[in-house]
Amino acid sequence: MKLDNNWQTQLRKGLLDIVILNLLRHGKYHGYEMVQMLKQIERLEIREGNIYPILARLQTDGLVTSHSEASRDGPPRKYFELTALGKESLGDMNAHWDRINESIQDIRKGVYK
Amino acid sequence: MTSESKRWEALKSEYLREVEKALSSVKHPRRYDVLEDVRLHLDQRFSDLAPDRQTPENLRAILNEMGPASDYAELLDAGPAPSIEPVSQKDQLQIAVVYGISFVISLLLSFTIAYNFHNFSLWFLSLFLPLLMPLLVIKLIVFGLFGFYQGRSFSFTSFLKILVAGWISNFLFVFIFFLACYAAPKINPSFEKIIPFENFPQIIFLLDWFFTLVMVCMIQAVGKYQKNQAVSRNNRFLIIIAGVVLSNIILLSFLLPEILRKAKTDDRVDHSTVKSPVSAGEEKGRIVDKIDYPFIDDAQAVGKWKSVDFIQKIEDFEPGVQHWPGDLYLKEMILFPSGSTAGPWTWTKGLIMHPGDRTAAKYNLKNMNGSMYMFFEWKSGDYTIRHMKPHYYVLKKVSSGK
Numbered sequence: 001m002k003l004d005n006n007w008q009t010q011l012r013k014g015l016l017d018i019v020i021l022n023l024l025r026h027g028k029y030h031g032y033e034m035v036q037m038l039k040q041i042e043r044l045e046i047r048e049g050n051i052y053p054i055l056a057r058l059q060t061d062g063l064v065t066s067h068s069e070a071s072r073d074g075p076p077r078k079y080f081e082l083t084a085l086g087k088e089s090l091g092d093m094n095a096h097w098d099r100i101n102e103s104i105q106d107i108r109k110g111v112y113k
Numbered sequence: 114m115t116s117e118s119k120r121w122e123a124l125k126s127e128y129l130r131e132v133e134k135a136l137s138s139v140k141h142p143r144r145y146d147v148l149e150d151v152r153l154h155l156d157q158r159f160s161d162l163a164p165d166r167q168t169p170e171n172l173r174a175i176l177n178e179m180g181p182a183s184d185y186a187e188l189l190d191a192g193p194a195p196s197i198e199p200v201s202q203k204d205q206l207q208i209a210v211v212y213g214i215s216f217v218i219s220l221l222l223s224f225t226i227a228y229n230f231h232n233f234s235l236w237f238l239s240l241f242l243p244l245l246m247p248l249l250v251i252k253l254i255v256f257g258l259f260g261f262y263q264g265r266s267f268s269f270t271s272f273l274k275i276l277v278a279g280w281i282s283n284f285l286f287v288f289i290f291f292l293a294c295y296a297a298p299k300i301n302p303s304f305e306k307i308i309p310f311e312n313f314p315q316i317i318f319l320l321d322w323f324f325t326l327v328m329v330c331m332i333q334a335v336g337k338y339q340k341n342q343a344v345s346r347n348n349r350f351l352i353i354i355a356g357v358v359l360s361n362i363i364l365l366s367f368l369l370p371e372i373l374r375k376a377k378t379d380d381r382v383d384h385s386t387v388k389s390p391v392s393a394g395e396e397k398g399r400i401v402d403k404i405d406y407p408f409i410d411d412a413q414a415v416g417k418w419k420s421v422d423f424i425q426k427i428e429d430f431e432p433g434v435q436h437w438p439g440d441l442y443l444k445e446m447i448l449f450p451s452g453s454t455a456g457p458w459t460w461t462k463g464l465i466m467h468p469g470d471r472t473a474a475k476y477n478l479k480n481m482n483g484s485m486y487m488f489f490e491w492k493s494g495d496y497t498i499r500h501m502k503p504h505y506y507v508l509k510k511v512s513s514g515k
Binding site (some may be wrong): 031032035045046048049050052053054055056057059060073074075077078 | 132141142143144146147150151153154156157158160178179180184185186189230
């Protein structure tokens with residue numbers, strides 16, 4: 001089935017936010033490093049450039065913060081990490097995602113409660 | 114630069130131009146950060162590519178893996194705009210309370226400075242409190258209409274808004290104030306008795322505008338800081354309060370030396386003696402001197418006197434040295450033998466009276482280096498309204514005038 005393009009785009013936007021935040025839950029990473037890690041995850045198609053506007057938006061929303069660190073093999077790298085608000089919000093997002101997933105599973109199984 | 118590098122630079126520039134063009138449709142504050150991040154990412158990808166693999170196909174593949182330029186705008190534009198984060202009614206109320214506190218402090222600081230750190234008991238109940246409520250209501254409404262309780266971040270636009278909101282609220286207040294002071298008694302003379310602002314130091318309006326500006330900027334800056342630091346909502350109110358307190362500590366630290374100096378001066382000067390011995394009392398907080406003295410001639414005082422200095426204490430004067438840095442407001446004084454003068458004053462031995470201001474200023478005559486000098490108490494509003502010790506004009510006798 002050919003999926004509606006807008007639906008895919010909207011779903012991807014929402015998923016990328018939670019994916020990136022969950023990735024940052026495990027430490028601080030620079031953009032290039034995150035892209036390499038995400039590319040290794042099967043079925044999670046991400047275009048390399050997509051990560052930067054999302055990180056910018058998450059920074060503006062106060063969920064992620066960044067700082068530059070000198071690099072031995074090139075220009076200074078910008079590292080991203082979760083803020084306290086980001087950690088708090090991620091907990092809510094993951095819980096919400098679990099509930100939605102369960103609801104979809106229930107619907108797929110024909111359980112309507 | 115190798116031919117591969119040149120080709121890569123050309124491809125990269127073209128891609129970045131497309132991204133920039135796509136991002137220009139999104140008015141997001143971080144769109145240039147995104148562009149810079151993408152540039153660094155592309156540089157990293159190219160440097161990871163072994164020289165023998167820097168083929169045109171591989172270079173284009175890098176750009177294809179980055180995704181189309183339109184994705185950047187689409188992904189950056191998602192979600193609520195940063196400056197219009199919805200604020201709950203409870204949060205708005207808390208922010209309004211913080212603004213209210215800052216407005217009270219602004220007015221309090223303005224009075225304190227206008228009254229030169231003196232006479233707290235004189236102005237607090239009779240002037241400060243009656244003015245506080247209407248001013249607070251006006252400012253809270255005006256700043257509310259400008260959307261200051263929406264928790265928006267500090268920016269150049271918000272700074273302009275602070276300026277405008279400050280001016281409007283103070284203009285409204287001044288308008289109402291003057292209406293009450295001048296128009297109301299004309300409508301009904303009995304109103305004059307209930308409006309105690311006859312000698313109100315009007316610089317308070319300007320000071321209050323300035324302090325309001327400083328306070329609101331501080332609140333906005335603290336708000337922006339906590340937003341950047343992503344402080345949890347529960348702590349925001351406390352941090353803003355702490356910011357207001359801190360800003361006041363900073364302000365007071367600038368003023369503290371003056372307060373201490375004044376406190377020391379107050380220790381030395383008995384306040385009862387600030388009022389002249391000729392003082393007859395106070396009317397609505399204004400010192401009024403006794404001025405109906407019989408004329409007693411003083412041959413040494415009669416004549417024309419030219420102002421040469423304006424000093425705090427008589428002993429500060431040095432002949433030939435002007436301590437006062439600017440122009441002298443009082444240029445000269447001519448005392449006629451009958452007790453009249455060339456100005457609005459009358460005089461008798463030892464005193465020069467101003468019937469309009471109802472002040473009686475002492476004068477002392479001293480012969481210094483062969484010249485006669487008059488030390489004339491200058492009883493301006495600083496004395497009558499702010500109850501400060503009068504300074505002295507020093508006048509040099511230039512002719513006997515007879």
